[in-house]
Amino acid sequence: xxxxxxxxxxxxxxxSKIVMLIADGLGGLPVAPGGPTELEAAKTPxxxxxxxxxxxxxxxxxxxGITPGSGxxxxxxxxxxxxxxxxxxxxxxxxxxxFKLGPKDMAVRCNFCTLDAQGNISDRRAGRIPTEQSxxxxxxxxxxxxxxxxxxxxxxxxxxxVVIFRGEGLGGNVADTDPQQTGVPPLAxxxxxxxxxxxxxxxxRFIAEAKKLLADQPKANGLTMRGFSAAPSIDGYEExxxxxxxxxxxxxxxxxxxQLVGMEVIGAPGTLxxxxxxxxxxxxxxxxxxxxxxxxxxxxxxxxxxxKVKMIEQFDAIVPRVMxxxxxxxxxxxxxxxxxxxxxxxxxxxxxxxVADTCRPxxxxxFGEHHALRGGLGHFPGVYLMPLALAxxxxxxxxxx
Amino acid sequence: xxxxxxxxxxxxxxxSKIVMLIADGLGGLPVAPGGPTELEAAKTPxxxxxxxxxxxxxxxxxxxGITPGSGxxxxxxxxxxxxxxxxxxxxxxxxxxxFKLGPKDMAVRCNFCTLDAQGNISDRRAGRIPTEQSxxxxxxxxxxxxxxxxxxxxxxxxxxxVVIFRGEGLGGNVADTDPQQTGVPPLAxxxxxxxxxxxxxxxxRFIAEAKKLLADQPKANGLTMRGFSAAPSIDGYEExxxxxxxxxxxxxxxxxxxQLVGMEVIGAPGTLxxxxxxxxxxxxxxxxxxxxxxxxxxxxxxxxxxxKVKMIEQFDAIVPRVMxxxxxxxxxxxxxxxxxxxxxxxxxxxxxxxVADTCRPxxxxxFGEHHALRGGLGHFPGVYLMPLALAxxxxxxxxxx
Numbered sequence: 001x002x003x004x005x006x007x008x009x010x011x012x013x014x015x016s017k018i019v020m021l022i023a024d025g026l027g028g029l030p031v032a033p034g035g036p037t038e039l040e041a042a043k044t045p046x047x048x049x050x051x052x053x054x055x056x057x058x059x060x061x062x063x064x065g066i067t068p069g070s071g072x073x074x075x076x077x078x079x080x081x082x083x084x085x086x087x088x089x090x091x092x093x094x095x096x097x098x099f100k101l102g103p104k105d106m107a108v109r110c111n112f113c114t115l116d117a118q119g120n121i122s123d124r125r126a127g128r129i130p131t132e133q134s135x136x137x138x139x140x141x142x143x144x145x146x147x148x149x150x151x152x153x154x155x156x157x158x159x160x161x162v163v164i165f166r167g168e169g170l171g172g173n174v175a176d177t178d179p180q181q182t183g184v185p186p187l188a189x190x191x192x193x194x195x196x197x198x199x200x201x202x203x204x205r206f207i208a209e210a211k212k213l214l215a216d217q218p219k220a221n222g223l224t225m226r227g228f229s230a231a232p233s234i235d236g237y238e239e240x241x242x243x244x245x246x247x248x249x250x251x252x253x254x255x256x257x258x259q260l261v262g263m264e265v266i267g268a269p270g271t272l273x274x275x276x277x278x279x280x281x282x283x284x285x286x287x288x289x290x291x292x293x294x295x296x297x298x299x300x301x302x303x304x305x306x307x308k309v310k311m312i313e314q315f316d317a318i319v320p321r322v323m324x325x326x327x328x329x330x331x332x333x334x335x336x337x338x339x340x341x342x343x344x345x346x347x348x349x350x351x352x353x354x355v356a357d358t359c360r361p362x363x364x365x366x367f368g369e370h371h372a373l374r375g376g377l378g379h380f381p382g383v384y385l386m387p388l389a390l391a392x393x394x395x396x397x398x399x400x401x
Numbered sequence: 402x403x404x405x406x407x408x409x410x411x412x413x414x415x416x417s418k419i420v421m422l423i424a425d426g427l428g429g430l431p432v433a434p435g436g437p438t439e440l441e442a443a444k445t446p447x448x449x450x451x452x453x454x455x456x457x458x459x460x461x462x463x464x465x466g467i468t469p470g471s472g473x474x475x476x477x478x479x480x481x482x483x484x485x486x487x488x489x490x491x492x493x494x495x496x497x498x499x500f501k502l503g504p505k506d507m508a509v510r511c512n513f514c515t516l517d518a519q520g521n522i523s524d525r526r527a528g529r530i531p532t533e534q535s536x537x538x539x540x541x542x543x544x545x546x547x548x549x550x551x552x553x554x555x556x557x558x559x560x561x562x563v564v565i566f567r568g569e570g571l572g573g574n575v576a577d578t579d580p581q582q583t584g585v586p587p588l589a590x591x592x593x594x595x596x597x598x599x600x601x602x603x604x605x606r607f608i609a610e611a612k613k614l615l616a617d618q619p620k621a622n623g624l625t626m627r628g629f630s631a632a633p634s635i636d637g638y639e640e641x642x643x644x645x646x647x648x649x650x651x652x653x654x655x656x657x658x659x660q661l662v663g664m665e666v667i668g669a670p671g672t673l674x675x676x677x678x679x680x681x682x683x684x685x686x687x688x689x690x691x692x693x694x695x696x697x698x699x700x701x702x703x704x705x706x707x708x709k710v711k712m713i714e715q716f717d718a719i720v721p722r723v724m725x726x727x728x729x730x731x732x733x734x735x736x737x738x739x740x741x742x743x744x745x746x747x748x749x750x751x752x753x754x755x756v757a758d759t760c761r762p763x764x765x766x767x768f769g770e771h772h773a774l775r776g777g778l779g780h781f782p783g784v785y786l787m788p789l790a791l792a793x794x795x796x797x798x799x800x801x802x
Contacts, residue, residue, distance in 0.1 A: 034762070058777070064785040065404075065785065065792035066407065067797060067799045068800050072800050082801065083402075083407060092802050345799055346759075349779075370763070373776070373779075378779065
């Protein structure tokens with residue numbers, strides 16, 4: 001059930017402050033039967049103290065069994081149904097490198113590929129060309145001009161880059177040019193409706209220009225395109241929740257996602273400590289703070305249980321500084337699980353903790369996956385976290401008389 | 402939230418094997434306050450051992466408070482929203498007697514009734530005529546020919562039988578002929594749209610022929626029709642989940658339901674032991690196995706607590722044979738509760754157990770209603786069972802980048 005429309009109707013403003021502290025990929029798995037998860041193995045005296053005051057729950061980001069990517073995982077935390085508000089691949093990639101998509105922009109994710117003498121693809125990823133070589137090539141492609149349309153080219157990583165076409169009447173319903181196989185040429189960009197014809201034409205023109213610029217490259221002499229997409233049209237935090245929201249993150253992807261929902265990205269922190277510095281300095285200026293910590297996910301993706309444990313302990317260590325600001329509501333959770341044992345995102349639920357003067361404590365004594373199963377928030381989907389935060393901040397009026 | 406469309410998009414194939422072991426009507430109630438349920442009273446050392454490795458939840462088949470029939474209960478286990486995919490009464494009855502409905506078939510559930518000299522119904526169920534008498538009569542009705550349409554008549558039980566019309570252009574929007582009262586004649590079969598006119602005509606012709614054949618019967622000299630319906634058009638397991646699914650069951654109803662979702666019904670077992678023989682022999686040929694055990698429900702329906710306990714113990718005894726096959730994911734649950742104390746299906750949730758290397762064990766030590774309340778799967782609707790099974794078999798890709 002999407003309760004955002006209801007929440008939107010019921011929102012009220014007050015002086016409360018809400019902090020959402022996200023440890024990316026927080027949830028985990030035991031490495032041996034009967035053992036602890038990463039969070040349970042970590043020494044987290046500060047989070048455990050909060051568990052005694054607060055209320056926990058076992059949160060599934062999207063639905064049971066669904067493993068979220070970063071986009072859907074965060075949209076859900078932000079209270080937006082991620083199935084309804086799907087972010088296209090191009091838009092997500094542009095967002096991920098910190099490109100702020102405007103209303104006239106159409107983004108598309110591109111791969112460098114290798115073409116043989118006949119123009120057929122011999123390697124769909126240009127031999128996984130390293131970023132040091134591909135990034136300058138992507139920058140070079142900025143020379144490829146398309147009449148009547150502004151073109152931006154941004155390097156991503158290895159064989160990946162992103163192209164943004166800016167202009168009037170650029171629809172996004174254009175077929176991918178990646179044939180998903182080798183031995184055949186890239187497909188032409190084909191518009192699947194009239195509104196997307198200009199986009200397809202611009203793409204075809206860009207590809208022709210790019211091929212000239214890449215002609216002498218040994219590996220990256222061609223390109224394919226996937227996921228033409230505009231920025232999703234999403235009403236932001238101010239409009240939906242009445243919150244002046246700020247995002248504090250190190251990585252562009254999370255800054256971009258926060259921007260998509262109308263948060264102001266503040267500071268340029270490089271570490272978690274610096275993120276909290278930014279939080280402290282901006283405390284008076286916003287009602288809501290999204291603070292993103294990346295490295296729990298990174299070490300989980302690496303399959304490194306011990307290092308993920310250490311990252312969780314680092315995360316725990318900054319909690320007193322956040323609490324010293326006396327937030328009305330503090331939420332601590334992750335956007336999904338990234339168990340070191342699987343070395344990838346997973347579908348397992350994530351423990352979520354909410355601390356507020358108005359909460360009904362559930363008597364739990366520590367923060368972790370097993371405790372969360374018996375918590376006062378029950379087993380709930382991620383989209384309910386924002387309504388819970390607003391409620392505990394007394395920012396939601398009574399529904400009905 | 403119907404996540405089947407999402408699951409369908411995310412499915413991937415691998416070599417994993419999933420077994421869904423269903424004890425029909427598994428959930429129960431204590432007979433005395435503070436007493437155990439049937440499952441809790443049963444000695445289930447094998448299931449309890451699995452509970453220690455796996456993760457449990459308290460599953461409500463449809464929604465809290467809703468008591469499912471066999472059709473909706475199983476559709477839900479199979480991951481299909483049973484409110485969306487309603488199986489008509491005629492189709493369910495045909496399926497229940499093992500009649501495989503084809504695309505040109507229109508099934509209708511019929512009752513023998515008693516007509517008085519004026520042609521008015523004096524008994525809507527022909528004095529609940531016993532099956533020994535009604536079944537040969539149903540077979541006799543096969544002589545009733547309808548020009549241009551093939552007709553099949555299948556006995557069911559007591560006053561019930563099913564008629565299947567096979568032909569081109571047979572719509573299913575035909576009103577019931579059962580007036581739901583006595584002292585009036587059966588209604589004529591009336592088409593409620595143009596596409597159903599041929600069906601209504603065929604039904605009228607069949608009724609006229611049948612009345613001639615039944616004219617001399619003391620009780621069953623008439624018939625009424627209800628629930629004209631085609632086989633529901635449901636995309637099957639291969640299409641939806643990418644699974645080559647097999648169904649192993651003793652009773653026709655469950656074989657029929659499995660067939661409706663594209664499972665291949667294998668073997669002709671007569672006992673649970675024989676069902677596991679079939680499972681062992683077919684292990685290499687399928688990715689998914691639905692194994693159905695009927696007698697937990699039957700003894701529940703009888704109101705016999707002790708016998709239901711024994712059936713659960715028989716069910717527990719075959720678990721080691723299943724585990725010896727090393728399924729990637731094993732699910733053990735029921736399609737609904739059938740508490741002996743109520744001697745009928747009920748709305749109470751059913752304990753559900755999932756065992757897989759990739760699961761996050763919840764620390765429970767036995768399988769049962771009270772343990773399940775505190776399980777890692779939480780309290781969840783039956784339709785989430787298949788997504789969870791696929792996720793734990795690593796058959797679902799990440800949603801979004």
